[in-house]
Amino acid sequence: MTHTPSGASLAEVLRAGGRSFSFELFPPKTDEGERALWKTVRDLELLHPTFVSVTYGAGGSTRDRTVRITAEIAEQTSMVPVGHLTCVGASRTELEGVIREYAEAGVSTILALRGDPPGGPTAEWTPHPDGLQHADELVALIKSMGDFTVGVAAFPDGHPSSPDLDADARVLAAKQRAGADFAITQFFFRSRDYADLISRATAQGVTMPIIPGLMPVTNVAQIARFAELSGAAFPPELAARFEVVKDDEIAVCDLGVEVAVELSNELLEMGAPGLHFYTLNRSTSTAQVYEALGLGSR
Numbered sequence: 001m002t003h004t005p006s007g008a009s010l011a012e013v014l015r016a017g018g019r020s021f022s023f024e025l026f027p028p029k030t031d032e033g034e035r036a037l038w039k040t041v042r043d044l045e046l047l048h049p050t051f052v053s054v055t056y057g058a059g060g061s062t063r064d065r066t067v068r069i070t071a072e073i074a075e076q077t078s079m080v081p082v083g084h085l086t087c088v089g090a091s092r093t094e095l096e097g098v099i100r101e102y103a104e105a106g107v108s109t110i111l112a113l114r115g116d117p118p119g120g121p122t123a124e125w126t127p128h129p130d131g132l133q134h135a136d137e138l139v140a141l142i143k144s145m146g147d148f149t150v151g152v153a154a155f156p157d158g159h160p161s162s163p164d165l166d167a168d169a170r171v172l173a174a175k176q177r178a179g180a181d182f183a184i185t186q187f188f189f190r191s192r193d194y195a196d197l198i199s200r201a202t203a204q205g206v207t208m209p210i211i212p213g214l215m216p217v218t219n220v221a222q223i224a225r226f227a228e229l230s231g232a233a234f235p236p237e238l239a240a241r242f243e244v245v246k247d248d249e250i251a252v253c254d255l256g257v258e259v260a261v262e263l264s265n266e267l268l269e270m271g272a273p274g275l276h277f278y279t280l281n282r283s284t285s286t287a288q289v290y291e292a293l294g295l296g297s298r
Contacts (some may be wrong), residue, residue: 009109009147010051010082010108010149010182011109011181013223015181015209016074016231017273019057019268019272019273019275020050020051020211020273021049021050021276021290022053023044023053023276023279024053024054024055024277025037025040025051025053025055025275025279026055026281027061027067028065028281029063030140031178031260033281034065036087037069039283040059040282041073041077041079043287044079044148044279044283044287045077045078045286046077047290048078048293049249050072050080050274051079052079052082053081053083053084053111053184053276054066054069054073054078054200055084056084056085056088057114059204063090063098064221066084066174066243067083067101067102067105070082070083071101071102074107075105075106077091078293080109082107082151083102083107083182083222084111084113084296085102085112085113085142086113086114086115087114087127087132087133087134087135087138087274088114088115088128089128090131091126091129091130091131092131093130094132095138096145097143099142099145099205099255100293103145103148104252109144109148109150109233110148110155111150111151111152111153111184112135112150112152113152114135115131124218132283134174134236135152136175136180138179139152139179140178142234142285143178145223145239147157149182150179150180150185151180151181151183152175152176152180153183153185154172154183154184154201155168156185156186156196156212156232157186157232159171164201169206170202172201172204173204173208176205176206176207176208180208181208182208182209182211182273183208184210184211184276185197185211185212186232187226188232188233188234189232189233189235189259190233190235190263191239191266191267192232194267194272195270198210209271209273209274211273211275212267212272212276213276213277213278214260214263214264214276214277214278215278216253216259216260216289217252217256217259217260218252218256218282218285220243220246220252238242239258240261242255253285261292261293263291264289267294274281
């Protein structure tokens with residue numbers, strides 16, 4: 001496993017060629033949810049991840065809480081935090097303010113995203129009149145404001161607003177040219193989808209690490225909805241496996257871990273530069289996958 005040694009940026013760690021293992025959290029809307037989040041943070045800290053990222057809510061709705069929680073992870077834990085930043089509903093001046101907040105809190109890695117419109121991923125995108133249109137512009141803005149490591153999103157099944165997969169790869173290349181250091185994919189369920197993404201990206205000149213994103217299934221209806229919203233394909237053969245156990249919550253979680261371990265092993269054997277787990281603020285299934293992969297003892 002790759003850790004971030006003192007003084008080394010995440011970009012330097014990834015360029016060194018080690019594998020990154022990381023987790024994604026989201027800022028809860030209530031104080032009770034935040035207390036539960038911190039239990040998950042402490043559980044995940046014991047696994048010594050390369051980094052942990054904290055998302056924005058839909059439409060940038062949790063910006064202040066995101067920045068605060070990311071800063072607290074930097075101050076109160078041994079983990080390297082990655083703050084999210086989206087263009088949604090924000091002027092250039094507001095974005096510059098958030099970037100400065102991250103810098104002042106000691107957060108040196110930012111995931112730069114265009115972000116989903118308030119109406120959801122498939123809704124029409126309307127930029128803020130004084131804001132930015134695309135993620136590559138946000139990457140360039142962050143890079144212009146300091147010595148930041150910048151990550152971006154990649155989409156194995158294509159971004160919902162992209163005309164085709166090749167256009168999607170060209171967008172990823174544009175983000176790299178703007179200064180992006182690494183990419184994390186939207187979650188997906190078939191290793192061949194990741195392999196195809198790498199092939200398309202390489203053809204466009206992308207050389208930065210592309211870390212696959214995984215979401216262990218814990219709720220069949222929820223994962224199907226997430227897949228529909230994001231454009232990720234939920235394969236029929238996988239849906240059939242979950243259909244058998246859908247009314248047994250424990251069996252669903254157990255199968256979710258089994259499937260995630262299968263996919264993780266396939267990706268690592270293919271040479272993926274690591275794994276990024278979308279935890280939904282719950283540590284149990286992710287920790288079980290981690291242990292099954294033999295990562296927990298590293």
